[in-house]
Amino acid sequence: KNEVEQSPQNLTAQEGEFITINCSYSVGISALHWLQQHPGGGIVSLFMLSSGKKKHGRLIATINIQEKHSSLHITASHPRDSAVYICAVRGNYQLIWGAGTKLIIKP
């Protein structure tokens, strides 16, 4: 069993829909990262959080340490949000990466 599981693996939605991507992990962590990988391949860090909730524009990330679960939400989704969203958790030193969720937003 992978230490970091993301769901769904693939998600297709219409423009304007509210999007939720989930990340569950089985190890103790000091922080959790959400990153975005564009179709061209570039990887950008979106959030790093260790408790509660963070918001940046239309993106919201939450984490529940007790349940070992995090969610990434996108409000008013847009085709430019189409990308792979990756969850990674920080254990003792290294990051443990999820396999990613491929999101496609159709106009």
Place this chain on the structure above:
Amino acid sequence: NAGVTQTPKFQVLKTGQSMTLQCAQDMNHNSMYWYRQDPGMGLRLIYYSASEGTTDKGEVPNGYNVSRLNKREFSLRLESAAPSQTSVYFCASSDGRVSEQYFGPGTRLTVT
């Protein structure tokens, strides 16, 4: 301020050839990392350098060597390339152990 740069962007090698992937960052970060990304899998850490002068193995170090040349530069060497090393390689840097990582654009390597 270029962030993290990698060269080359693309490379095709024959089995047994060697090459070095270059990475540089201009953010004065202490830590640097090399990852590989294969289809359907998450990023896997090859080597990392917590600070100038130190390097450590990650999850998949076999077949690779690294050099932390100075604080800015961290290179990855394939001494004898194998088809299993066909992948996209990303370099990243961070300010410290528990910090956001900043990624380079990646190098797409094909070994035939």
